[in-house]
Amino acid sequence: MNNGFLNLNKSVGFTSHDCVAKVRRLLNLKRVGHAGTLDPAATGVLPIALGRATRLLQYLPQDKAYHATIRFGLTTATDDLEGNVLSSQPVPWLTLEAVTAKLPLFEGKIQQVPPNYSAIQVQGKRLYDLARSGESIEVPSRSVEIYSLEVLDWRSSEFPELELAIDCGSGTYIRSIARDLGAMLATGGTLAKLIRTDSSGFTIGDSLTLDEFALQLQDDLFLPIAPDVALSHLPIITLPEEPAKRWRWGQKVVANDTLADGTIVRIYHEDGRFLGIAQVLKADTNRLLVPQMVFEPIS
Incomplete structure (x- = not known):
């Protein structure tokens, strides 16, 4: 059964929706979804959920990692090389030392304005739809978290390029980092290349x-990644046969555990089977396991 995950390495030119549609056709499977949208120009890890695992997408870890190349001296409408050029001015004088002096300003919890061409919704409309229609709108900033920035390479030229390894939380736009870093340096900057190396626990x-993937299917070699492999960040609670049966029927059962109220946990049968996701809720003197997603229900 195709109930699990595919760790897809997305190629340039495909949207995340394109990839889902392609996987759906190859597997002849309706229930296919993805975690963490990647722009068409970006490549790398795009987690794909298959079958019942689509209901687990909301429980995946949110952290991501990228290798990004930023080009200075250039700005575009989309903050990457896909958009119309807004300004182009050689900056051969720019040094790595000047750039690295600004990088600490991007680490930690920061306020970030998403690119005008993005899937963020403002007033019920996608920003890229508003931008394409020529409508002018102020994009609100939002809080994102960047755990680390590491310089991988520096290439001096008329339009210097910086290659960075970036570890960050959900919702971070790498195009915005390129744009804002260029603005701080008064050179302009845009994202020239982006590879996602890690997403939601899956690595490139x-x-x-x-x-x-298609070749593995053709040779009957494809095996989905087990649905619980990507959930290792969640605590585990194991249930004996009788409470496991009641929990799979959708009933609350007592948790013989001291986990905090509201904790999301993985539920396993005592024989090792992954049963689904529960939330720990306090009720009087007990803690209850409230079913959130029963992966293996009793029919």
Whole structure:
């Protein structure tokens, strides 16, 4: 059964929706979804959920990692090389030392304005739809968290390029980092290349391209990643047969555990089977396991 995950390595030119549609056709499976949208120009890890695992997407870890290349001296409408050029001015004098002096300003919890061309909704409309229609709108900033920025390479030229490793939380726009870093340096900056190396617990070293995935299917070699593999950040509670049966019927059962009220946990049968997701809720003197997603219900 196709109930699990595919760690897809998205190629340039595909939207995340394109990838879902392609996987759906290859598997002849209706229930397919993805975690963490990637822009068409970006490549790398795009977690794909199959079958019942689509209901687990909301429980995946939110952290992501990227290798990004920022080009200075250039600004575009989309904050990457896909958009119309707004300004272009050689800046051969720019040094790595000047750039690295600004990087600490981007670490930690910061306020970030998403690109005008993004899927963020403002007043019920996608920003990219508003931008394409020529409508002018003020994009509100939002809080994001960047855990670390590491310089991987520096290439001096008329339009210097900086290559960064970026570890960050959900909702961070790398295009905005490129734009804002260029603005701070008074050179302009845009994202020249982006590879997502890690997303929601999946890494690029274990990923498959669409062609590799199709070949594995053709040779009957494809096995979905077990649904609970991507949930290792959640605590585990194991249930004996009788409470496990009642929990799979959708009933609350007592948690013989001291986990805090509201904690999201993985539920396993005592024989090792992954049963689903529960939330720990305090009720009088007990803590109850409230079913949130029963992965293996009793029919």
